[in-house]
Amino acid sequence: MTVALATFSGLPGGNADVRELTAALAALGVEAAAVSWDDPSADWDAFDLVVVRSTWDYTARLGEFLAWADRVPRLLNPAGTLRWNTDKRYLRDLDEAGVPVVPTRWDPEDVPADWPEYVIKPSVSAGSRDTARWRAGEEDAARAHLRALRAQGRTVMVQPYLSAIDAAGETALLFCDREFSHAARKAPILKAGAGLLDGPHGGEITAARATPEQLAVARKVLDAVPGDLLYARVDLVPGPDGTPVLLELELTEPALFLEHAPGSAGRFARAIAARIS
Ligand SMILES: Nc1ncnc2c1ncn2[C@@H]1O[C@H](COP(=O)(O)OP(=O)(O)O)[C@@H](O)[C@H]1O
Ligand SMILES: [Mg+2]
Structure with a gap:
């Protein structure tokens, strides 16, 4: 039994999760x-299962990545889920399903005149790429950012800066086979006055506990998504009224923060082993 943990050429050995999962799978007698994902010599048919993990260059090569996903015979999460989840326009579907979602203006012509602080980002992105926080007085730079994204043909999202993130951070709720596994806190990433950041950025991760309110929102999110979900990460931030809102649902290649939650790698490894035994 061999499982492929799909990564990208910039990180051929995979991220910390891949190392944790590989060890936990080995303890179950499963080779990983x-x-x-774009290795031309890879024989995907030879694996009992292919689990998408650190495929972090997909945002710049989305069509190619989704075509690959369609070709791989036993892939998790499933190709159709990846197709839906790799573009944050899925937030509109979840909003329609009654999930509390971060307020978003889709593809506006101009920057907001009525919000003191806001975030501009493209709908296809990861690691905060091409994402920036802007304040009143920074309209020229914000407008240039928005227009540059539009000129690239990308769907632009404009959101109020959810300032509660400064103190509370972002809470990531990790699910394995739709069962809650663990939570982690991600420190805020966008600094005031910093403009556009270069390169990928991730906030510092620490272990966290999920509140019943956060768990209820995350449950609502997953209930709105059909299909076989080996893993899911629900990223929540306190919204304008203090109650949690969905910032991102990561069903494609979420960091699972396994090293911050003892026992969690074993849970995901058992879920993988159960699929192939
Ligand atoms: N509306 C917002 N309010 C506050 N912070 C935000 C907002 N949108 C994004 N951020 C910050 O930017 C980071 C990246 O945005 P996110 O929507 O998670 O996209 P991705 O992780 O796919 O790049 C978040 O982790 C958060 O720190
Ligand atoms: Mg994110």
């Missing part, structure tokens, strides 16, 4: 191999 980190394989770059």
Whole structure:
């Protein structure tokens, strides 16, 4: 039994989760191999299961990545889920399903005149790429950012800066086979006055406990998504009224923060082993 943990050529051995999962799978007698998703020599048919993990360059090569996902015979999360989840326009579907979602203006012509502080980001992105926080007085730079994204043909999202994130951070709720596994706190990433950041950025991660209110929102999110979900990460931030809102649902290649939650790698490894035994 061999499982491929799909990564990308910039990180051929995979991230910390891949190392944690590989060790936990080995303890169950399952061999795991980190394989770059675009490795031309990879024989995907040879694996009992392919689990998408650190495929972090997909945002710049989305069509190619989704075509690959369609070709791989036993892939989790499933290709259709990846197709839906790799573009944050899925937030509109979840909003329609009654999930509390971060307020978002989709593809506006101009920057907001009525919000003191806001975030501009493209709908296809990861690691805060092409994402920035702007304040009143920074309209020229914000407008240039928005227009540059539009000129690239990308769907632009404009959201109020959820300032509660400064103190509370972002809470990531990790699910394995739709069962809650653990939570982690991600420190805020966007600094005031910093403009556009270069390169990928991730906030510092610490272990966290999920509140019943956060768990209820996350449950509502997952209930709105059909299909076989080996893993899911629900990223919540306190919204304008203090109650949690969905910032991002990561069903594609979420960091699972396994090293911050003892026992969690074993849970995901057992879920993987159960699929192939
Ligand atoms: N509306 C917002 N209010 C406050 N912070 C935000 C907002 N949108 C994004 N951020 C910050 O930017 C980071 C990246 O945005 P996110 O929507 O999670 O996209 P991705 O992680 O796919 O790049 C978040 O982790 C958060 O720190
Ligand atoms: Mg995010």
